[in-house]
Amino acid sequence: MMTREETTTAVLKDPQVLNESTELMNGSHAVIRALLAEGVDTIFGYPGGAIMPVYDAIYDYQDHVNHILVRHEQGAGHAAEGYARLSGKVGVCLVTSGPGATNLITAIADAIIDSTPMVCVVGQVAKHLLGTDAFQETDVIGVTMPITKWNFQITSADEVPEVMAKAFYVARAGRPGPVLIDITKNAQSEMMTKPFKYDFCHKLPGYHPRLVPKREHVEAAATLINGAKRPFLLFGHGVKLAGAEKELLELVEKTGIPCASTLLGLSSVPVNHPLYAGWLGMHGNYSTNRLTNECDVLIGIGLRFDDRVTGDVTRYAKQAKIVHIEIDPAEVDKVVKAHAPVVGDAKEALRMLTPLLNPNSHEEWHAKFKELDAEEEEAITIPELSANTEKIKMAEVVRMLSDKTKGEAVIVADVGQHQMVAARYYEFKRNNSFITSGGLGTMGYALPAAFGAKVGDPEREVVAIIGDGCFQMTIQELGTIAQSGLPVKAIILNNNYLGMVRQWQQLFFEKRYSFVELQNPDFITIARGFGVDGHTCDQRENLSDSLDKMLASDKPYLLEVIVEKEENVFPMVASGASVAEIRLR
Amino acid sequence: MTSYTICVFTENTFGLLNKITIIFTRRRINIESLTVSETERKGISRFTIVIKEESRETVEKVVRQIRKVVEVLAVFGYLNDEVVYNEIALFKIPTPEGAKRLDIETVNKTYKAWVVYWGLEYVVIEKTGTEEEIFDFFNYIKPHGILEFVRSGRVAVSKSSRSLVEYLPEEEKYDYLSYN
Ligand SMILES: Cc1ncc(C[n+]2csc(CCOP(=O)(O)OP(=O)(O)O)c2C)c(N)n1
Numbered sequence: 001m002m003t004r005e006e007t008t009t010a011v012l013k014d015p016q017v018l019n020e021s022t023e024l025m026n027g028s029h030a031v032i033r034a035l036l037a038e039g040v041d042t043i044f045g046y047p048g049g050a051i052m053p054v055y056d057a058i059y060d061y062q063d064h065v066n067h068i069l070v071r072h073e074q075g076a077g078h079a080a081e082g083y084a085r086l087s088g089k090v091g092v093c094l095v096t097s098g099p100g101a102t103n104l105i106t107a108i109a110d111a112i113i114d115s116t117p118m119v120c121v122v123g124q125v126a127k128h129l130l131g132t133d134a135f136q137e138t139d140v141i142g143v144t145m146p147i148t149k150w151n152f153q154i155t156s157a158d159e160v161p162e163v164m165a166k167a168f169y170v171a172r173a174g175r176p177g178p179v180l181i182d183i184t185k186n187a188q189s190e191m192m193t194k195p196f197k198y199d200f201c202h203k204l205p206g207y208h209p210r211l212v213p214k215r216e217h218v219e220a221a222a223t224l225i226n227g228a229k230r231p232f233l234l235f236g237h238g239v240k241l242a243g244a245e246k247e248l249l250e251l252v253e254k255t256g257i258p259c260a261s262t263l264l265g266l267s268s269v270p271v272n273h274p275l276y277a278g279w280l281g282m283h284g285n286y287s288t289n290r291l292t293n294e295c296d297v298l299i300g301i302g303l304r305f306d307d308r309v310t311g312d313v314t315r316y317a318k319q320a321k322i323v324h325i326e327i328d329p330a331e332v333d334k335v336v337k338a339h340a341p342v343v344g345d346a347k348e349a350l351r352m353l354t355p356l357l358n359p360n361s362h363e364e365w366h367a368k369f370k371e372l373d374a375e376e377e378e379a380i381t382i383p384e385l386s387a388n389t390e391k392i393k394m395a396e397v398v399r400m401l402s403d404k405t406k407g408e409a410v411i412v413a414d415v416g417q418h419q420m421v422a423a424r425y426y427e428f429k430r431n432n433s434f435i436t437s438g439g440l441g442t443m444g445y446a447l448p449a450a451f452g453a454k455v456g457d458p459e460r461e462v463v464a465i466i467g468d469g470c471f472q473m474t475i476q477e478l479g480t481i482a483q484s485g486l487p488v489k490a491i492i493l494n495n496n497y498l499g500m501v502r503q504w505q506q507l508f509f510e511k512r513y514s515f516v517e518l519q520n521p522d523f524i525t526i527a528r529g530f531g532v533d534g535h536t537c538d539q540r541e542n543l544s545d546s547l548d549k550m551l552a553s554d555k556p557y558l559l560e561v562i563v564e565k566e567e568n569v570f571p572m573v574a575s576g577a578s579v580a581e582i583r584l585r
Numbered sequence: 586m587t588s589y590t591i592c593v594f595t596e597n598t599f600g601l602l603n604k605i606t607i608i609f610t611r612r613r614i615n616i617e618s619l620t621v622s623e624t625e626r627k628g629i630s631r632f633t634i635v636i637k638e639e640s641r642e643t644v645e646k647v648v649r650q651i652r653k654v655v656e657v658l659a660v661f662g663y664l665n666d667e668v669v670y671n672e673i674a675l676f677k678i679p680t681p682e683g684a685k686r687l688d689i690e691t692v693n694k695t696y697k698a699w700v701v702y703w704g705l706e707y708v709v710i711e712k713t714g715t716e717e718e719i720f721d722f723f724n725y726i727k728p729h730g731i732l733e734f735v736r737s738g739r740v741a742v743s744k745s746s747r748s749l750v751e752y753l754p755e756e757e758k759y760d761y762l763s764y765n
């Protein structure tokens with residue numbers, strides 16, 4: 001007789017059998033079978049009362065799916081996001097009801113605004129207790145309604161296969177996003193009344209994202225672009241999500257159109273590409289922001305014209321005709337009215353569009369960018385990188401890291417000045433190399449997301465760049481990282497301040513520093529306590545060796561760099577200002 | 586302010602009313618009336634939502650947001666002249682002894698309203714019509730005193746198949762490509 005584990009192994013080997021079973025199983029086994037059928041190899045989770053039957057089922061499948069025990073459900077959420085962002089697969093979280101679920105909320109909100117595919121399976125009290133204020137009962141469906149792409153409550157085991165298939169379809173399809181499945185305890189433990197059979201979901205009556213755009217819309221866009229004297233192309237996360245980096249380069253190289261990236265688009269075009277003009281938005285480049293208001297055709301691809309990109313939208317690219325290529329119809333005309341909207345997947349759209357475009361070089365137009373770039377170099381970049389200040393500057397750390405990793409590492413930035421500096425000074429040479437919380441600006445994102453990213457692609461060097469404030473929001477995930485042993489590298493850029501808020505207080509609130517100075521712990525001692533090695537660097541002459549030491553480690557490693565306390569990130573489009581009013585100081 | 590009628594066709598599942606109304610709440614759009622019923626097709630519900638809005642653009646945006654709800658099959662936004670619409674109102678009017686008699690003939694002939702219940706001390710009058718017609722009748726009947734008054738909210742069907750914002754899927758034309 002085979003042991004239970006051997007049976008599972010035998011069953012799992014045969015994909016036909018995997019998706020179908022003659023035996024009756026309980027809802028929990030069905031949940032795991034559904035995950036396996038969807039190709040899930042990793043679950044980020046945390047157990048508790050209302051999800052115990054599923055945890056009991058996982059016990060049987062430990063050889064087939066890697067469950068990672070986090071230290072806080074928010075960590076599970078961000079880890080799943082980091083995993084999804086780097087691997088392109090759906091991130092999966094498993095948590096208990098009530099506080100387990102509410103701890104996940106921040107990550108779900110983060111995932112929806114940054115279009116990150118995620119399936120969260122959340123325990124719930126038994127069906128007969130719903131609505132009775134039972135122990136750890138929270139109306140998670142109600143709470144997550146506005147922050148999920150779809151949510152659903154399963155109350156009987158038989159529903160599991162169909163609902164799980166739908167969950168994965170919705171999470172991935174079109175513009176990706178988080179899906180939450182609330183599963184009552186009885187549905188987890190009761191037996192299904194029919195054999196498990198998993199049919200993948202490919203479409204739904206009410207949800208069919210348009211991937212291939214309408215030809216006439218693409219043609220209208222092509223006409224506008226071909227007629228442009230000073231076209232400017234902006235790309236966002238949508239390009240990466242569509243895997244359209246190659247198609248984007250083809251368009252740009254054929255037409256000679258300068259292109260610039262949103263925060264989440266970074267690394268989709270290598271920074272040393274001659275047609276790459278830079279980064280957009282509040283702390284983006286001088287030329288890209290200024291010239292947004294001088295181009296005659298603005299082509300936005302896979303982005304949503306976030307207010308951090310547009311500045312004062314009433315003074316944003318008013319002179320330009322707008323082409324907007326976007327998969328989510330609700331984003332078209334939402335912020336910026338498009339003269340030529342193209343609804344569809346970026347890859348499909350670019351494949352159709354590029355052949356219709358005329359070759360060009362736009363030399364004079366490029367020269368304008370170069371001129372402004374030189375001003376920025378002079379005013380900001382050079383001084384930042386060749387500082388002789390007493391303390392190290394954030395920019396130096398990031399640029400040195402960039403050089404040492406040849407611009408090929410995956411950078412996971414947290415939220416604040418260090419994030420902006422990471423985006424500015426890391427010279428991305430490889431696609432899909434920048435992960436950060438863009439839309440929600442979630443402090444505490446980076447450590448768990450970097451861990452998740454490393455799990456998602458262990459071959460790549462993953463380096464988190466984290467502020468001293470942010471680090472303390474999810475510091476406990478050092479435990480998760482230590483337990484995994486994965487060589488996740490983290491750099492704390494420690495300025496002893498909630499630096500970004502301090503910068504605003506300095507610039508816009510008459511330097512009234514209101515609750516932004518931190519009394520920090522000894523980060524290295526804490527890391528060691530968790531079993532993560534690390535050291536502090538506070539001298540410029542030690543920086544290079546410090547980075548080498550961190551990068552050479554084959555274990556998790558924390559490098560704390562003491563940086564200048566009161567440096568400001570520039571350029572900056574002050575809030576309420578127009579992109580044309582970007583300041584260099 | 587312009588009245589818009591938004592018709593939403595959905596799968597009939599739990600919580601959809603919430604999923605739709607929070608879209609208005611978040612954008613601070615006040616719902617004037619809302620009715621839900623099953624359509625001629627089983628399992629498909631129809632929401633009729635009336636809002637008053639200055640800007641057509643706002644309405645178009647909200648329509649597109651509603652369209653994003655996975656269970657929503659189609660959404661249409663209409664101007665008043667693009668729909669045939671009505672409401673029902675019930676008026677509970679006291680009929681104490683010695684009071685001015687109700688002029689049933691005027692109620693019936695002029696206002697096309699009908700007494701649907703005769704109580705000992707009151708009658709219930711049903712009036713079907715547009716919001717304006719109901720309001721007219723309200724003013725007419727008011728001097729009698731109104732014990733209770735309730736309106737159903739608008740139900741509407743479009744006059745043509747064309748609508749203000751149209752996102753009805755043309756099934757065959759969509760390609761289902763996989764994520765990668
Ligand atoms: C959860 C959360 N709380 C508050 C904020 C507001 N906020 C944005 S940046 C920032 C300061 C971050 O400080 P630190 O991590 O030290 O980074 P620095 O700006 O100093 O590089 C704060 C408080 C936020 N984005 N997220």
Ligand SMILES: [Mg+2]
Pocket residue numbers: 467468469493494495496497498499
């Ligand atoms: Mg700081």
